[in-house]
Amino acid sequence: MITLYDLVFQNDRRPSPFCWRAKFALAHKGLAWKDEPTGFTEKHKIAFADAQLLPVIKDGEVAVKDSWAIACHLDKAYPDKPLFANEQERLAGQFTNGWTDVTINAQVFPLVVADLVDRVRPEDKAYIIESRGKRLGTADFAGFQARAREKGVSTLRTALEPARRVLREQKFLGGATSNYADYALFGTFMWAYATSPLVLLENDDPVHSWRERMFDQFDGMGRKAKAA
Structure with a gap:
């Protein structure tokens, strides 16, 4: 059986957008897997894959790190x-993967960073405070988050316009059914869902309707996850 090393927070929350991409890829394929909850300070668990970041899978004797590499x-x-389904879909999925990494994740992170710190496991708190503090140049996560939210939610909604234009015309980024492009973007919404009560989308937004459909995929896998 495939083992997925999945980032875990306090109270068994699973926030990693990249791990969610892997989970949805596995569910799409109809593959069974075993979760191995892994905290920030448990990098010894993934040393076998020469990895520092999650997700990692162990598929028999094969170790694969990075969500895009796992999908491939x-x-x-x-x-x-x-x-x-074809090379065009692979390239579209790769584009969405990169766009989400560079643009959407970068917009969401400042909006939820204090919530992330609040919900991490106690044994991982020093790690996240040091690493995220170094990234942001401050350890005042609550103040940073509050300032980011003044304009950041509207900026995120604007950044989602490329997806919105597609979702006005079809149910999923993949067309009539979901594919990896959907999982790449939805992983980010699972990140926010697991860690923060912040409302990111307006109810009449086509991206909101799509997100609701994604929550229901694979017997409601996303909706059943522990929320903030």
């Missing part, structure tokens, strides 16, 4: 129910 591995190793 799964499609090659298990060709049924492809994440990418």
Whole structure:
């Protein structure tokens, strides 16, 4: 069975957008897997994969790190129910993956950073305070988050316009059914869902309607996750 090393927060919250991409890829393929909850300070668990970041999977004797590499591995190793039906879908998925990393994740992080710090496991708190404090140049996460929210939610909504234009015309980024492009973006919404009560989308936004459909995918896997 495949083992997925999945970032864990306090009270078994699972916030990592990248781990959610891997989980949705596995569910899409209809593959069974075992979770291995892994905290920020448990990097010894993924040393076998020469990895410092999650997700990591162990598929038999094969170790794969990075959510995009995991998706590509799964499609090659298990060709049924492809994440990418053709090369065009693979390239579209790769584009959405990168766009989400660079643009959407960067917009969401300042809006939820204090909530992330509040909900991390006690044994990982010193790590996240040091690492995120170094990234932001401050350890006043609550103040940083409050200032970011003054304009940041509207900025995020504007940044989502490319997805919105597609979702006005079809149910999923992948078309009539979801594919990896959907999982790449939805992972970010699971990040916020697991860690923060902040409302990111207006109810009449096509992205909001899509997010609700994504929550219901694979027997409601996302909706069943522990929320903030």
